[in-house]
Amino acid sequence: MSSPTTTTLSGTVLVVDDERNIRRTLRMVLEGEGARVLESGSAEDALRTIENDDVDVVLADVLLPSMSGIELLEHLVARDHVASVPVILISGHATVSDAVRATRLGAFDFFEKPLARDRVLVVVRNALRQREADRKLARLRARMRGEIIGDSPAISQLMQQIAKVANSRVRLLIQGESGTGKELVARALHESSERRERPFVKVNCAAIPGELIESELFGHERGAFTGATAQKKGMFEIAHEGTIFLDEIGDMSLGAQAKVLRVLQSGELMRVGSERAIATDVRVIAATHRNLLELVQAGEFREDLYFRLAVVPIVVPPLRERQGDIELLVEHFIELACAENGLVRKQLTPEAARVLEGYAWPGNVRELRNVIERMVILSDGDLDVNDVPADIRGQQDDTAEPVAGAVLAEMSAPSGVSLRAFREAVERAFILQRLEEHGWNVSRTADALGVERTHLHKKMRSMGIQRGGH
Secondary structure, three states: OOOOOOOOOOOEEEEEOOOHHHHHHHHHHHHOOOOEEEEEOOHHHHHHHHHHOOOOEEEEEOOOOOOOHHHHHHHHHHOOOOOOOOEEEEEOOOOHHHHHHHHHHOOOEEEEOOOOHHHHHHHHHHHHHHHHHHHHHHHHHHHHHHOOOOOOHHHHHHHHHHHHHOOOOOOEEEEOOOOOOHHHHHHHHHHOOOOOOOOEEEEEOOOOOOOOHHHHHHEEOOOOOOOOOOOEEOHHHHOOOOEEEEEOHHHOOHHHHHHHHHHHHHOEEOOEOOOOOEEOOOEEEEEEOOOHHHHHHOOOOOHHHHHHHOOEEEEOOOHHHOHHHHHHHHHHHHHHHHHHOOOOOOOEOHHHHHHHHOOOOOOHHHHHHHHHHHHHHHOOOOEOHHHOOHHHHOOOOOOHHHHHHHHHHHOOOOOOOOHHHHHHHHHHHHHHHHHHHOOOOHHHHHHHHOOOHHHHHHHHHHHOOOOOOO
């Protein structure tokens, strides 16, 4: 194990002890390694400090005046702080029961006085690392729940549409292939609306058996059917004043469709087994990967419900139409997978990136995320071509090999040039050639290359390509 002084302490540590000399000693040790140190002489003062300052780690004595260190820990548990702020307890008279109680409450560590400098540094350093990992994971999870990643024209247009309709009361139908992120769009609509503080309730219509969907949506009374042993609220009631997201509504039975239509028309619902109408105020967002108009023509979906839902249709583009976003998504999913699995951040090699960008992704963003997570978990280091699943490596552009052969027939590389340098030189020359052919019009050149305009701009910047300067 490396020396505890090899890495500076980056973060704020709150030292809680009623003995000034102990606080002073710990301050000198921790500040000497780069930490910012705050002091409190009591648990009550520590609670005020934690509420008013950005504390990363708490180092507290068990025996404190008035409120003990363990009682301080209990207060932090009650306030949900322990999940994010590691607490280290120290004591000159520790008992086994104290240590067990502290551990059960979620203390990061527990050790006795006199304090060993190296151990203090090791434990605090580990606690700070845990704090940073927890923060990072929380940011990533929040980002995944609430942010649509991408800057391609297709995603920019989608975001503009979301911004326009989010605060309206209009009903929305989200359409798109499986795995494109329809639920993410629905959540973005809810979070951007005036209903953001109210419930967002998701119902997967395809996952609920037909005989139970009415009960799930509208609730039931006790004794309404076999197994209904108690009254139950339905999803529409739970979503009152919020948003209900009816995912895969194309798989809903005609009977349930009729009841949803009635709720949309009247603003009232009736639980199964009841004759009493219940008023409800719910914004309905529906989604499907199926063509509802074809289902209407086939008699499998009510036309009147379709027109009630599709006041504003929103189409989520497939991944193949937002090629420039793949790089951003890959980086995000690598970061997320490494954080969730406690792994050191891994990098993607340019060769592997090229393979991933050349794949059609029929399963869209969901497939990309699953593939990246598998690569991260199974790889021994950075992610290389060999870590890409064989079926993806095998489905690249069929024209690549003959084109490469033609290029090699026309040129030769000087000895000593690496594969990477040669490849980048060829790619740069190819982009320059296409730019010249299209009068340096970046949009037309991007179309000819089969990439998004923003992706081509990034390539040009990274390769130092400028008009007139090449």
